[in-house]
Amino acid sequence: MPRSREGNGIADLLLGRPLTSAQAMQEKTGVLTGVALLGLDALSSAAYGPEAALTVLRPLGAGGLWLLFPITVAIVGLLMVVAGSYAQTSAAYPSGGGAYTVARQNLGRGAGLLAATALMLDYLLNVAVGLSAGTGALVSALPALRPHTLPITLGLLALLTLVNLRGVSEAGAVFVVPTWFFITSLSVVLAVGLFKLATGDATPVQQPPPLAVPTASLGAWLVIRAFASGCTAMTGVEAISNAVPIFRDPSIRRARVTLGIIVGILVTMLLGIALLCRAYGVGATDPDGANYQTVLSQLIAAVMGRGVFYYVAMAAILCVLALSANTSYAGFPLVCQVLARERYLPPGFAHRGRRLALSRGILTLSGLAALLLIICKGITDRLIPLFAIGALMAFTLSQAGMVVHWSRHREEGWRWRRTLNGAGAVMTALTLVIVGVSKFMHGGWAAFVLVPMGLVVLSRVHAAYTRTRQATELKRPVRLTPPSPRVAVVPVDRWSHASETALRFALELSDDVRAVHICSGDTDEAALDSQWQHFVQGPLLEAGRAPPPLVHVGSPYRALVWPLVDYLDALLAEVPGRTVAIVMPELLERHWYRAMLYGRRSELLRSALLLSGERRLVVVSVPWYLRTEAHPEPHSAWAAPGHPEDG
Numbered sequence: 001m002p003r004s005r006e007g008n009g010i011a012d013l014l015l016g017r018p019l020t021s022a023q024a025m026q027e028k029t030g031v032l033t034g035v036a037l038l039g040l041d042a043l044s045s046a047a048y049g050p051e052a053a054l055t056v057l058r059p060l061g062a063g064g065l066w067l068l069f070p071i072t073v074a075i076v077g078l079l080m081v082v083a084g085s086y087a088q089t090s091a092a093y094p095s096g097g098g099a100y101t102v103a104r105q106n107l108g109r110g111a112g113l114l115a116a117t118a119l120m121l122d123y124l125l126n127v128a129v130g131l132s133a134g135t136g137a138l139v140s141a142l143p144a145l146r147p148h149t150l151p152i153t154l155g156l157l158a159l160l161t162l163v164n165l166r167g168v169s170e171a172g173a174v175f176v177v178p179t180w181f182f183i184t185s186l187s188v189v190l191a192v193g194l195f196k197l198a199t200g201d202a203t204p205v206q207q208p209p210p211l212a213v214p215t216a217s218l219g220a221w222l223v224i225r226a227f228a229s230g231c232t233a234m235t236g237v238e239a240i241s242n243a244v245p246i247f248r249d250p251s252i253r254r255a256r257v258t259l260g261i262i263v264g265i266l267v268t269m270l271l272g273i274a275l276l277c278r279a280y281g282v283g284a285t286d287p288d289g290a291n292y293q294t295v296l297s298q299l300i301a302a303v304m305g306r307g308v309f310y311y312v313a314m315a316a317i318l319c320v321l322a323l324s325a326n327t328s329y330a331g332f333p334l335v336c337q338v339l340a341r342e343r344y345l346p347p348g349f350a351h352r353g354r355r356l357a358l359s360r361g362i363l364t365l366s367g368l369a370a371l372l373l374i375i376c377k378g379i380t381d382r383l384i385p386l387f388a389i390g391a392l393m394a395f396t397l398s399q400a401g402m403v404v405h406w407s408r409h410r411e412e413g414w415r416w417r418r419t420l421n422g423a424g425a426v427m428t429a430l431t432l433v434i435v436g437v438s439k440f441m442h443g444g445w446a447a448f449v450l451v452p453m454g455l456v457v458l459s460r461v462h463a464a465y466t467r468t469r470q471a472t473e474l475k476r477p478v479r480l481t482p483p484s485p486r487v488a489v490v491p492v493d494r495w496s497h498a499s500e501t502a503l504r505f506a507l508e509l510s511d512d513v514r515a516v517h518i519c520s521g522d523t524d525e526a527a528l529d530s531q532w533q534h535f536v537q538g539p540l541l542e543a544g545r546a547p548p549p550l551v552h553v554g555s556p557y558r559a560l561v562w563p564l565v566d567y568l569d570a571l572l573a574e575v576p577g578r579t580v581a582i583v584m585p586e587l588l589e590r591h592w593y594r595a596m597l598y599g600r601r602s603e604l605l606r607s608a609l610l611l612s613g614e615r616r617l618v619v620v621s622v623p624w625y626l627r628t629e630a631h632p633e634p635h636s637a638w639a640a641p642g643h644p645e646d647g
Helices: 009-015 021-027 031-056 063-092 099-107 109-141 143-165 168-198 220-234 251-280 295-304 308-323 326-341 359-376 380-408 414-442 444-472 497-509 525-542 561-574 592-598 601-610
Strands: 487-491 512-519 550-554 580-588 617-625
Touching: 031 063, 031 109, 031 168, 031 220, 031 251, 031 295, 031 308, 031 326, 063 099, 063 220, 063 251, 063 380, 063 414, 099 109, 099 326, 099 380, 109 143, 109 308, 109 326, 109 359, 109 380, 109 444, 143 308, 143 326, 143 359, 168 251, 168 295, 168 308, 220 380, 220 414, 251 295, 295 308, 326 359, 380 414, 380 444, 414 444, 487 497, 487 561, 497 512, 497 580, 497 617, 512 525, 512 561, 525 550, 550 561, 561 580, 561 601, 580 601, 601 617
Parallel strands: 487 512, 487 580, 512 550, 580 617
Antiparallel strands: none
16 A cells, blocks of 8 residues: 655655656756756856956956966866866766776775865865855845845755755756856857957946055966966866766766867856956956955946846856856765765765755755855855865876876777876876965865865774674574573553553563563552553453563662663573563654654663663564544454453
8 A cells, every 4th residue: 555645745845756766767967958967167167267366366456457368278278188087087987976986996095085075075165155156246236235145145055955955857957047048148248348359349447346456566476376266267077077877878978068068168258258357457356345346247347338238147147156056966966975885974875865866965065065154154255265176186186097097998099098187187286286385374274174084084984884894794604593482571651552552562472471660650550550450461361361460660769761671681680591572662643743742761761772782682662653533443352352442
């Protein structure tokens, strides 16, 4: 008989009706939805990558705008190398896991865990940075909302969590329109801006607030820091290799096409924004200042004016920045799933929820992101120093692992592939050093604390599961011993439906049944004795069966657990070699808010007995479900005629 779905109305409304495992194929994605699901992180970095570089260049004033384009060209070159490497990774390791799987199989366990920790840190920061940047775009357009920055950011996080818990197909459907809307809007801005630049009509418009007054001279260290901050535009390209399994067949080809589209659009946006910022005199503003405006807000206003299109484009940017965190919701749970299968995380991270989503990973990511946003008060600039370090660490380990992979698997073209991966590993490692050094004193040090902490947690979890497996592993046939009669003990608080249900089961389980009542002063023992004699002993004697005795155990300090444990210790000594089964009556209420009224004494007692360490002690729970409606009672299987049951 199928289970009733009564009471699931709210869950169905919020999360959708549950999906069966057979419906997993409909949760796969194609190229267009793949761009929306997995490309938002990379594409949205066009909104904050150039701004991060310009923020570092602010002390140069207008002179800093001329450096943005060559810095962006260097970032784009590195991005192309990394993207080419990940296209190979997707084909070589289509089962997912990305940098973790590559490093684990080619560089060893330690490198794999380092890559996994770096990936998870990157995904976590992507959620926080994406949402805070999206809120920054909103308050740029509507300054009156600035005091509510953090609540708005947390609200967007809750909405994003809910959408992802509904599954891949619904998340893809939600994100496709905003993604392509963003791409179209920004493409129009770039096309119009470049046309004006080509026709000589791109005159710099001094939008409030004005550029900062130069306070520093050009130096190599300043350029290096700007390059390091601009490298945040590279994050997100790794998501495809981590999530190849979510694509429909042929999954590898679809994943590589999706990666190519994402990188092509991102490169075009980065170069176009860098060129137009210089042409229109658009620079970064103080994120803590009263007149803060994002670079894209200023650029769109300079190119298109502050008309209807400005607000439409800003709405598109807000949507994509806020939704860019969705890339993490596709990648983070998959990395957790791979780690859980290898027992570096609890098994629950490998199990799919009601909508075939990896719910445990989604909720964990949301919880950590909320904590990080609260700490940083939702300000993007406070999160940027941490951002690129995890991604660059994963890039380096992944490409180094692919160098070893091609050395072991000498397929056609392996030499040039190994050369490409080797060059990428060297370049990203060098960039990681630059980013780490330049951002260390500005908050980047936290990444070098969080990554080792993650390594320790994963290693400890794995060690715990390894110890448990070794302790429980059995490599011998079942050991047979002669059966011995059991002793059944039924704790009785009062004569009730729950007590009767447990007693009936105990009488089926054993011929030697003992009922035990703990005398804590809350019950009238004389009344209980009278009920026992009338409702239990009499009917059983008339039915020709030996009635179980009712034993009263004193409890001078009104404790429940320890007097029963002492009684059981004495009973175990009395019946050496025999198993004692404690048959626990449990009154259950299916509504949680009503169940709170009845306490948890049975759970406390069961836990204490199970943790006693006595191997001859077995605890059996016998439920009796409380019904609020009137219902007829069945007759007892052992009650004699003329003695109907009475609760």
